[in-house]
Amino acid sequence: MKRNIPLILAFVSGLIVIFSEFIPHRPFSSIVDSLQEWFMIISGFAMLLGVMSLLRMNAAKVSTRSPDWQYHLIGIISFGLMVLMGALWGMEEQAGILGQGASISAWLGKKPFDYTYTHVFVPLSATLFSLLAFFIASAAYRAFIIRTLESNLLMIAAVIVILGRTGFGTMLTGWLPESYRFWHLPNLADYIMQYPNTAAQRAIMISAALGVIGSGLRIILGIERSYLGGDK
Amino acid sequence: MSVNTSSHTERRIVFLIIFLAVMVPLIFPIGWGSEVSPIARMSYDLIDETPAGKYGLISFDYEASTITELQPMAVAQIEHAWSKGQKIIATALWPQGPQMAEASFAEAKRNPAYADKEYGVDYVNLGYKVGGIVTLQAMGSSIRDVYPKDSSGKNWDDLPMLKGIRTLKDLAWVSSLSSGVPGLKEWVMIAHDVHNVPVTGGTTAVSAPGFLPYVNDQKQLHGLLGGLKAASEYEMLIDKKGPATTKMDAQSVAHIVILLLITLGNITAFRRKRAKANLTGGQNA
Amino acid sequence: MPDLMNTIGIWLAAFFTFCIFSFLYRDNPFYKLAEQIFVGLSAGYGLIYVVYSTIVPNLFAKLSQDFSGNLILLIPFALGLMMLTRIYPKTQWISRYPISIVIGTSAAISVMRSLKTDLLLQVGATIINPFQGSTASEISGNLLVIIGTLCGVYFFYFSKKQEGLAKIPSKIGVYFLMVSFGATFGYTVMARISLLIGRLEFLLKDWLHIIN
């Protein structure tokens, strides 16, 4: 009951989806769309679980005064504040419990939820994302070292493409005569992207697809069941 | 992989160098142009060869997240069209588009040469309409029916420059600055394919390859601006040291610095290897 | 007032930008502060967003407008509630029902999608007459695509020891992978630098007004 019914459910729902791929007739033709909508709803409910896990973990850190507990307290407050603002006045054109909050919006220039989103959340997110500029440089500095044939290929391809994407590379080989246009850096970079790169990407995609097919079938057939945990 | 203090310091130096490599060119622009690609030049030629007094339409089909790449294109096209005495109609298929249009016009008017350009006479901002391709189809029979009022609520009849405009066919060119759907593709399908109005446009560097097939013999797309690089090329063509040129400078400097770092990394690695080989007798160096 | 609040907002944004940048030097109180605020705010944002964009319009609004016409929606509703049984250890097993439906469905969707777009279409795209190209570089490129794809797929062949002759195609496959990794890396540099340009533009333009 605790173990077999879930396996049957996984099998039946998987089978329905597979049938619907090939059958244009109702009810199969529309089933995948509704199943995906269901998925969003279930996942939305599940979010509450996540939030509870987060709050519980932070609360434990605060109550046991573990190192850096103050920051975790601030984390709980930030969460509470965001939820409260969203619940009271809503977001964008969505109204909250207290309606659209016209007066507070007039004072802030935006709804409080949207204000926090724009001036705190977005910059945090964008700055964290921009750390990649630093990391990509340090990774190139450290990793693109002449060693084995493999690492040399990696480095050479990277250098050609980096050069080919800027004006500097264009300058470097712009003097080449028409018959040697192939070796002009932007052209060479395009060639690498278009042919050898495509080949490798394709190989990865094709074999990974086989992996997905195998794992997927194992799940549908109930062979792969680790996600369900043990019996008890 | 042992990590010691020296490699921590090395990392931090690399970070600092990258930070400076991007920031310094932004503050002190160099103005390196790059070779203008034929596709970007084609886009420039379309506006350049349009006679004075004709109408161009710029559709602002993007939002704040892609401003870095697309805004410089908008400003450059506006300035270019104004320098040729053309009039500009701004529309939008994305909700944030009208704001983007307003910001672009304001930016272009900061150039003293165009400070006297007047709303309603030299340019209008008609605003955003939902519906994507359906809206464009309707504009094919009457733009006025789609936009009875502009983005600020002014009536069509109160905007003098719109007197001569009925349908898409009355436009000399259309440019869609587009970061997704609906956008450039829809404009090509309606304005070019149905009404035969030349269409050009700009996209982010990431999505540019997907539009290249439209730049073909039938000129479904009359040239294309792909990303910051193309925007900087456009600025070069209209002789402007604008934001795209500056940002492209920062890109080029950062790229060169990264290449230098790779060279430096190899020298350091080689030295370390030799030092190690010397210690062990130098047999396997 | 909104103007003042906007200015305060820009200062807030600048402050948090520096908090995150400070992590590049080392972990520090400013990063810790920003990190916890970020995690808390984004979890709160996610919850509110899901309620307003999914739960209310796709479930409650539909049920309250036309209950009998949307009876089927009671199924995901019930499954969603079943997920919440994980709160108590005793009832946790009930949550396996929705999880198994979600996994069974999405496994089948993934199988079909991978088979079509990643396998069938990629195989089809590789089936070309390599000699149809008009230039030498096009023909050589086509041949590279074919050889690279075949050797690359062979590299992932697990049920044979790759030694002797069998090692050659697999080695070639690795070379293609390395070239591709290098090229992808190089291709991404520009996009990543753009992100930093965006942040610095904010600091120098919106915050400090040094550049325009």
Add this chain to the structure above:
Amino acid sequence: MKHIYYLLIVLLLLQSAMLWANTTSSFTISDKPWDKGEALILNWNLPDGYDRLNLQKADSLMVYQDMELDEPLVSGFVDDNLDPDETYHYRLIAYNDALADSIFIEAQGQPKENWFYMHKLSFLLLFLILGSAIVFYVMAARRGKDFYIRRISGLDSMEEAIGRATEKGKPILFVPGISELDDIQTIASLSILGQLAQRAAEYNTEIIVPCRFAMVLSAAREVVKEAYLKAGRPDAYREDRIFYLTDDQFGYVAGIDGIIVREEPAANFFLGSFYAESLILAETGLSTGAIQTAGTANAHQLPFFVVSCDYTLIGEELFAASAYLSRDAQQVGSLKGHDFGKLLVILLIVVGIILEIAGQGWFKSFLMGAGS
């Protein structure tokens, strides 16, 4: 006399017009086969000599409206975006300007839902072949047949990593990717987590699993709890070390970065579906000197793992890992099925290319049918 002359001309014209209109013309409407009842095929056969064609469709009030057509009308037209089982009425009008005459034919049709997408035949065949191969090898393995798996170098790290963590008394960090449970990569990652957690439990080493989605969290907890049970150490299982951070991509990354620099795990595992954050995680982990193992099937992120991690599982190796580690007969059998698929792919490509060179395009178009 003149009158007769005119009359004759008029009569002649009239007669030719009658002839034109009376020549057999037809207008037939049929359901488009092998679809989900969305389209009708309109065909007509008209005598030569018309100048224009006009196609009209009746709206819901049975008023005929001109149809907006993208292409010129020749002898047929496919009307799509229709609703199944509805009756649609059409009217075809052919004008002959010189004779000032027109032909006018009406017809109606009903799109029907069919029971098979014919263009997906190659797709179905491939699915059946691959599926039966996988099932066949799984069955064979179950009956005790032993299959060989070559070494996957990316997985050599596991023992080393656990050993190092135990020695240093530091935890292991496991990140199951940033996708929901609906991504098979996440599930593959969780089954590796099961193997890893079991070994960690045996060595009494702590394992930290931050999750981006609550459903992944639920499944991860089940998997780890089961692993500790298998290792005979259910008492050592600590639920609070498997936790949710936030649904936001970069918020999640900020949290993990904090864990990496503060808890300094001796080994980091990044296995599953990763996007832009791959390099942020791997570089932060590198700065603390942890042994790093990464794996993803997202090809565009592999370069960043390759340059910053000690071991990388490339593409399918992520799906093979669990079979390799557990040596579980059924998983190994399924892997053998994937390998059959690879040989099939190689065969299809080689045969296809030979046929293409020989000018036989049918094979490719049959295969690609499913893409349309």
